[in-house]
Structure formats: C-alpha cells, structure tokens
Amino acid sequence: MSKVLVSDSIDQVGIDILSQVAQVDVKIGLPPEELVRIIPEYDALMIRSGTRVTQEIIEAADNLKIIGRAGVGVDNVDIPAATRKGIVVVNSPEGNTIAAAEHALAMMLSMSRYIPDANQSVKSGKWDRKSFVGVEVYKKTLGIVGLGKIGSHFAAAAKAMGMKLLAYDPFISQERADQIGCRLVDLDLLVQESDYITLHIPKTKETYHLFNAEVFAKMKPTARLINCARGGVIDEAALADALRTGQIAGAALDVFENEPLEADSPLRELGSKIVLTPHLGASTEEAQVNVAIDVAEQIRDVLLGLPARSAVNIPGLYPDVLEKLKPYLQLAETLGNMVGQLAGGRIDFLDVRLQGELAGTKSQAVVVASLKGLLSQALRERVNYVNASIEAKERGIRVIETRDASLMDYTGSLHLEAKGSLGTHSVTGALLGDQEIRITSVDDFPINVPPTRYMLFTLHRDVPGIIGKIGSLLGSFNVNIASMQVGRKIVRGEAVMVLSLDDPLPEGILAEIIKVSGIRDAYTVTL
Ligand SMILES: NC(=O)C1=CN([C@@H]2O[C@H](COP(=O)(O)OP(=O)(O)OC[C@H]3O[C@@H](n4cnc5c(N)ncnc54)[C@H](O)[C@@H]3O)[C@@H](O)[C@H]2O)C=CC1
Numbered sequence: 001m002s003k004v005l006v007s008d009s010i011d012q013v014g015i016d017i018l019s020q021v022a023q024v025d026v027k028i029g030l031p032p033e034e035l036v037r038i039i040p041e042y043d044a045l046m047i048r049s050g051t052r053v054t055q056e057i058i059e060a061a062d063n064l065k066i067i068g069r070a071g072v073g074v075d076n077v078d079i080p081a082a083t084r085k086g087i088v089v090v091n092s093p094e095g096n097t098i099a100a101a102e103h104a105l106a107m108m109l110s111m112s113r114y115i116p117d118a119n120q121s122v123k124s125g126k127w128d129r130k131s132f133v134g135v136e137v138y139k140k141t142l143g144i145v146g147l148g149k150i151g152s153h154f155a156a157a158a159k160a161m162g163m164k165l166l167a168y169d170p171f172i173s174q175e176r177a178d179q180i181g182c183r184l185v186d187l188d189l190l191v192q193e194s195d196y197i198t199l200h201i202p203k204t205k206e207t208y209h210l211f212n213a214e215v216f217a218k219m220k221p222t223a224r225l226i227n228c229a230r231g232g233v234i235d236e237a238a239l240a241d242a243l244r245t246g247q248i249a250g251a252a253l254d255v256f257e258n259e260p261l262e263a264d265s266p267l268r269e270l271g272s273k274i275v276l277t278p279h280l281g282a283s284t285e286e287a288q289v290n291v292a293i294d295v296a297e298q299i300r301d302v303l304l305g306l307p308a309r310s311a312v313n314i315p316g317l318y319p320d321v322l323e324k325l326k327p328y329l330q331l332a333e334t335l336g337n338m339v340g341q342l343a344g345g346r347i348d349f350l351d352v353r354l355q356g357e358l359a360g361t362k363s364q365a366v367v368v369a370s371l372k373g374l375l376s377q378a379l380r381e382r383v384n385y386v387n388a389s390i391e392a393k394e395r396g397i398r399v400i401e402t403r404d405a406s407l408m409d410y411t412g413s414l415h416l417e418a419k420g421s422l423g424t425h426s427v428t429g430a431l432l433g434d435q436e437i438r439i440t441s442v443d444d445f446p447i448n449v450p451p452t453r454y455m456l457f458t459l460h461r462d463v464p465g466i467i468g469k470i471g472s473l474l475g476s477f478n479v480n481i482a483s484m485q486v487g488r489k490i491v492r493g494e495a496v497m498v499l500s501l502d503d504p505l506p507e508g509i510l511a512e513i514i515k516v517s518g519i520r521d522a523y524t525v526t527l
C-alpha cells in the first residue's frame with residue numbers, strides 16, 4: 001500500500017480521501033532533518049505553506065511521486081529539483097481564492113478603522129473614541145498589483161464599495177482589465193496615484209522586493225498598503241522605515257519574508273499604523289475543505305496511475321488533453337523507445353514529425369511522450385512525463401517538431417527520426433481503429449506490424465534465401481518466431497526484415513546474424 005505523509009494541518013476530509021488508497025501519516029511541525037530522514041518511505045507528500053520542501057528533501061525522496069500543496073503558492077517547494085527527480089507537483093489554484101480576497105478586504109477595512117487597536121482598547125477596560133478616527137474607502141483610488149484570481153475578486157468587491165480601480169499586471173490584457181472595470185497602468189503611476197495598494201502577485205525573481213524604499217518614496221503620505229500575497233515581495237525593513245517616518249500612512253500584512261515573523265521584527269513595533277495577521281488568508285472552513293479535497297483527490301489519482309488536473313510542473317498536459325491523446329501518447333512512447341534502441345549509443349537529435357490528422361493536435365504531450373520512450377532504455381522507470389524534457393535537455397538532445405498535414409495514408413501517423421553517435425534511424429507508426437498501434441515504416445522501408453515485446457530488425461539485400469537462413473539460425477538457438485515481415489522499396493534492392501519473437505535473443509546471436517551473407521545490419525528491440 002502507498003504511503004502519504006501530511007506535514008501541515010489539512011482538513012480531515014482530505015485525510016479521508018487519501019486513506020481510501022494509502023496509509024496516511026500526519027506529522028506536523030517536523031524539523032527539516034527529520035523530514036529528510038523519513039521522506040524515502042513515502043510515495044506522496046501533502047503540505048501547506050508551513051513545510052519547506054528543499055532540494056535536500058527532494059533528493060532524499062526516492063519513492064516520492066507527488067507533492068500536493070493544499071493551497072495556491074508553491075514558492076516553498078523547489079520545483080526545478082522536483083521536476084528533475086520526476087516528482088509531479090500539484091496545487092489547488094482556486095480553492096482558497098475567496099478566502100484570500102476576503103481576508104485582504106478585511107485587512108483594508110480593519111486598517112482604515114483601527115479595529116484591532118480599538119478592540120484591544122475596549123477589552124483592556126477603556127472607552128476611547130478619540131484615538132480611533134478612521135478613513136473611508138469610498139471614492140478612494142485602489143491600486144491592485146496582480147489582477148489574477150484573488151486580485152479580480154478583490155476588485156469586484158472594492159468596486160461595489162465605490163472605489164476607483166487601477167491595476168498593474170503585465171500579463172493581463174486590456175480587455176480583461178476592462179471587463180473587471182480596472183484601468184491598466186504601469187507600476188509607477190499606480191504607486192503615485194493610489195490611496196490603497198493591495199498586492200496579489202506570486203513571489204518570483206521579478207517580484208522580490210518589488211515594494212522597496214524607492215517605491216515607498218513615491219507613494220502618497222496618506223497611502224496604505226495591503227499584502228496578503230507573499231512575504232518577500234515587500235522589503236520589510238524599508239516598509240518599517242516608511243511607516244515610522246510617515247512616508248506612508250499604514251500597512252496590513254498577512255505574509256512575511258520569514259514565517260513565523262521574527263520576534264524582534266521592526267514590524268511588530270509600529271502600533272496602530274500596522275495590522276498583522278499570521279498568514280490567515282486561506283484559513284476559512286470553506287477554503288480548507290476546498291483545498292483539502294482538491295489536492296487529496298489529485299494525490300489519490302496519481303497514486304492510482306491517473307493524471308493530475310492541476311500539475312504545476314507538467315505544462316500543457318491537462319487531463320482533457322491527455323485523455324484525448326492517450327492512444328497517441330502510447331504510440332509516441334513505443335516509437336521513441338524503438339528508435340532509441342535502433343539508434344543505440346548517444347543520441348544528439350530527435351525529429352518528431354506529426355503527420356496527417358495528428359498534425360492538427362497540440363504536440364507538446366506527444367513530444368514529451370516520444371522523449372520518455374527514447375530515454376526509457378537509459379533511465380528506466382526514473383523517466384516520466386514530468387522530467388522527460390529536462391532529462392533530454394541535460395543530455396544535449398536537440399528536439400525539433402515538424403508537421404505534415406498532407407500525408408493521409410492513416411488518420412494520423414507519427415514519424416520519429418533519431419540521430420546519434422552510431423548513425424541515424426527512423427520509425428513511423430499509426431493507430432488502427434484509434435487504439436491499435438502499427439509500425440508502418442522503419443528507416444523509411446514500408447512495413448505494417450504491431451509492436452511486440454521482443455523484435456529483431458535486419459537491414460539486408462533483397463535476395464532469395466536470406467529469410468530462410470535467419471529462420472534456421474534462430475531455430476538453432478531455440479528462438480521461436482511469432483511473425484515475420486519484409487519491407488522493401490524496390491525488388492532485389494535494400495530491404496528490412498522485422499521479426500516478432502516469442503523469446504529474447506540469447507547473447508551472441510546478433511553477431512552471428514550479421515555474419516550471414518547479404519545482411520548489412522541487425523538490431524534487437526525489447527519493449
Ligand atoms: N495569504 C494567503 O493565505 C494566500 C496567499 N495567496 C497568494 O496570493 C497570490 C495570488 O494568488 P492568485 O490570485 O490565486 O494567483 P493568480 O496566478 O491567479 O494571479 C497572480 C497574478 O499576478 C500576476 N503577476 C505575475 N507576475 C507579476 C509581476 N511581476 N507584476 C505584476 N503582476 C504579476 C499574474 O499575471 C497574475 O495575473 C499568490 O502569491 C498566492 O500564493 C493565495 C491564497 C492564500
């Protein structure tokens with residue numbers, strides 16, 4: 001039975017789903033060295049933002065197939081390391097959108113009306129109404145940085161409260177911004193004109209310390225900043241200075257560069273100018289149920305050999321695409337595996353040509369499947385859809401995709417040509433009746449055979465007697481031939497022979513075959 005480690009607090013509904021297919025161990029707050037020690041036992045890891053899945057943990061994770069992040073941000077997972085190791089990383093892109101947007105709205109309003117401090121004051125026995133005179137958001141300008149799922153939900157609510165909306169998001173179209181009712185502007189203008197700025201961007205190299213001393217210097221002294229996205233997008237020391245010196249009026253933060261926030265962080269010393277919450281954006285009952293179901297189902301599916309619907313490191317391989325292309329992916333893997341074995345040695349170049357109807361489909365999955373097949377001899381079960389492209393790149397295999405819609409001999413066919421240190425070889429294959437694989441050419445010689453576990457290919461001169469000689473030679477080694485076919489371009493010219501064998505070829509027999517007069521070359525393929 002598979003084993004799943006849950007290392008952050010997850011709603012019970014997720015644990016129940018995982019328990020249908022796996023042994024589930026819930027161990028919250030593990031020190032990193034303990035996680036490195038126990039991770040080899042596990043097939044899946046389910047986390048939130050509390051667990052940092054470092055390269056060291058991933059390298060130790062020899063059985064891990066999937067990391068499930070019950071939430072949006074995957075910046076606490078070393079994605080390149082997981083991809084290299086062939087581990088799929090999934091998240092829940094929408095499960096906590098509403099929770100995070102509502103938290104940001106709550107932060108904006110509590111900051112504006114000093115609710116946390118006023119609450120504290122009343123609870124301490126006072127009745128002070130003078131110290132907590134707030135400001136309204138009505139008719140104020142709101143700058144939204146990152147107009148994605150959370151940013152746009154925030155926008156809708158802010159619009160309903162009568163705010164004027166600006167947005168900065170270099171990846172969003174004017175049309176989308178118009179739909180939401182936001183004026184798309186550059187960051188400088190947004191920073192200078194906004195009374196409130198709310199951040200809804202991921203933490204990336206580009207967004208690291210996007211809000212820094214220089215930016216705070218451009219903001220209005222009455223401006224207030226909300227960050228319920230990611231710590232690290234704000235330079236916290238510069239923010240503390242900007243608040244202390246009155247460069248800006250207030251801030252409300254849910255996320256921090258280091259979590260938990262350091263006990264001596266200057267942010268803790270800013271009184272009513274700042275509202276702080278301990279990363280609570282996704283902490284609603286509803287969101288926790290949503291993300292737990294979303295991610296636990298994906299972990300369950302992957303452990304059962306099914307595709308995940310929100311994999312962040314298998315671009316383009318969405319379940320609906322995979323489902324439609326499944327027979328072609330099988331074909332691509334088989335052909336990749338065959339051409340890899342025919343080419344032998346080091347492969348430098350692979351041409352993936354989609355022909356006929358296949359030329360009209362999205363090719364990324366077909367290319368990945370071809371590479372998976374190509375690398376399967378060298379990497380065995382270590383290669384999968386997650387790491388095939390990266391492994392190929394690291395081996396210096398150049399891949400090109402070509403399309404030829406005019407070739408109509410089958411509904412769709414796939415042609416792979418591999419160039420390597422020992423020469424160039426090609427195979428073509430098609431599907432019969434949408435499911436059954438047929439090899440339709442080898443090195444451009446036309447054939448029509450189904451792939452089988454053990455195969456022998458020869459390149460020979462098409463002269464009488466050769467087939468008989470190979471037959472008797474195999475017989476003398478007690479190898480049974482299941483089927484045989486010859487493909488040739490011209491009579492008595494060059495030809496290929498494809499034999500399907502019931503048994504693997506014993507050591508040494510290939511050298512004997514090559515010695516037969518008229519045989520130019522021979523190759524075995526094991527699928
Ligand atoms: N505080 C919390 O508990 C929660 C925090 N989050 C965080 O909120 C953030 C936003 O989440 P979603 O809206 O779901 O993501 P999303 O992917 O829907 O939206 C992010 C937006 O940021 C934009 N963006 C990317 N780089 C940018 C840049 N350099 N400058 C400006 N815009 C840029 C993207 O184009 C996209 O539209 C994420 O970092 C996520 O981790 C999400 C849920 C809960």
Ligand SMILES: O=C(O)C(=O)COP(=O)(O)O
Pocket residue numbers: 048049050070071072073074096279280281282283
């Ligand atoms: O989903 C996200 O990106 C979040 O930041 C939520 O974090 P959490 O799952 O509450 O640790």
